[in-house]
Amino acid sequence: MADPRGFLRTRDRELPESRPVPLRLQDWREVHEHRVGDSPYLTRQAGRCMDCGIPFCHQGCPLGNLIPEWNDLVWRGQWEEAIERLHATNNFPEFTGRICPAPCENSCVLGINQPPVTIKNIEVSIIDEAWERGLVHPVVPDRLTDSTVAVVGSGPAGLAVAQQLTRAGHTVVVFEKDDAIGGLLRYGVPDFKLEKAHIDRRVAQMEAEGTRFRTGVTVGEDPTWDELRARFDAVVIAIGASLPRSLRVEGRALPGVVNAMTYLSQSNAVVAGRTVADQITATDKDVIIIGGGDTGSDCLGTALRQGARSVTTLAIGYQPPVERPQDQPWPT
Numbered sequence: 001m002a003d004p005r006g007f008l009r010t011r012d013r014e015l016p017e018s019r020p021v022p023l024r025l026q027d028w029r030e031v032h033e034h035r036v037g038d039s040p041y042l043t044r045q046a047g048r049c050m051d052c053g054i055p056f057c058h059q060g061c062p063l064g065n066l067i068p069e070w071n072d073l074v075w076r077g078q079w080e081e082a083i084e085r086l087h088a089t090n091n092f093p094e095f096t097g098r099i100c101p102a103p104c105e106n107s108c109v110l111g112i113n114q115p116p117v118t119i120k121n122i123e124v125s126i127i128d129e130a131w132e133r134g135l136v137h138p139v140v141p142d143r144l145t146d147s148t149v150a151v152v153g154s155g156p157a158g159l160a161v162a163q164q165l166t167r168a169g170h171t172v173v174v175f176e177k178d179d180a181i182g183g184l185l186r187y188g189v190p191d192f193k194l195e196k197a198h199i200d201r202r203v204a205q206m207e208a209e210g211t212r213f214r215t216g217v218t219v220g221e222d223p224t225w226d227e228l229r230a231r232f233d234a235v236v237i238a239i240g241a242s243l244p245r246s247l248r249v250e251g252r253a254l255p256g257v258v259n260a261m262t263y264l265s266q267s268n269a270v271v272a273g274r275t276v277a278d279q280i281t282a283t284d285k286d287v288i289i290i291g292g293g294d295t296g297s298d299c300l301g302t303a304l305r306q307g308a309r310s311v312t313t314l315a316i317g318y319q320p321p322v323e324r325p326q327d328q329p330w331p332t
């Protein structure tokens, strides 16, 4: 356990400041400052972890991240060991540490009567610090198997499976129909949530490990699925879910009503320096966003940065409370 009295001494969450709104509306850089290194408050926050006998944070994390272990290592300033434990369950903590909704924090036992440990910020601090200190290296397999694998789709699922299979010694080729690797991380999530340099750095590490990437290849057209199956020992399908769900309401077909991903992918491409003919942009427009989830909020941030005159979000549910409501005590 990091600090036996840490959770008694520090009862509040401490997080790095977000960049001021007027400043961040001027650019596409990330909203949150992340890298905090050996800052006293990071140590304090890691020290709040109680190393619970039954760590409910594990139950909350879909990856099974070993959260109390790396909290302890951060508190001790052992960054090399911390990144080793974080990478043990998570190929890309720089992605999850930025954009995962962090169900681990809702599950943290401290939530019984305190705000939870700042698990997500500790996670992203470990990986950012590890890159900064040169602790992230290509992991090249000791020997190659004779097996070849095609991974179709280069979103986080395809990338994670490709990295694991390459490290196991298989010869892995990732096929991607877009012009760049990353899936929705590249062309869905805007830069103000995840700057694309994080993807490029990982892809470079994976290339150094031996994973091969082919962009601009739509499997099912050229090559066909049968051709791919004939050429590789195994095929992994990680093509995501790119079909939008339409609304059957009057006016759906009017001009100016567009799907979020059409709008966002164009914006991300332009932010990356590409030219998009007839780009849909919110500049000087009154914008209505239907849906208040991650995608809706990404449209909101994008429209504001493009200089929309006004933006209104319509959501079907009730506005959730900012704090855990009284009638939903931990762990509900």
Ligand SMILES: Cc1cc2nc3c(=O)[nH]c(=O)nc-3n(C[C@H](O)[C@H](O)[C@H](O)COP(=O)(O)OP(=O)(O)OC[C@H]3O[C@@H](n4cnc5c(N)ncnc54)[C@H](O)[C@@H]3O)c2cc1C
Residues within 6 Å of the ligand: 099, 100, 101, 152, 153, 154, 155, 156, 157, 158, 175, 176, 177, 178, 182, 183, 184, 185, 188, 189, 193, 217, 218, 219, 220, 238, 239, 240, 241, 242, 261, 264, 294, 295, 298
């Ligand atoms: C706007 C938006 C914001 C989001 N924000 C968040 C967030 O903040 N936090 C969070 O946790 N999740 C978020 N998500 C969800 C998250 O992005 C997805 O859950 C995740 O990307 C799914 O990963 P994947 O690898 O399964 O698929 P994808 O990321 O969709 O990748 C699939 C890839 O397969 C490629 N492909 C498809 N068919 C073929 C083919 N035939 N041949 C070759 N390539 C093909 C596609 O081009 C794509 O690159 C967001 C999603 C969107 C749309």
Ligand code: SF4
Residues within 6 Å of the ligand: 048, 049, 050, 051, 052, 055, 056, 057, 058, 067, 068, 071, 107, 108, 109, 110, 117, 119
């Ligand atoms: S539930 Fe919270 S306090 Fe307990 S081990 Fe996990 S992070 Fe630490």
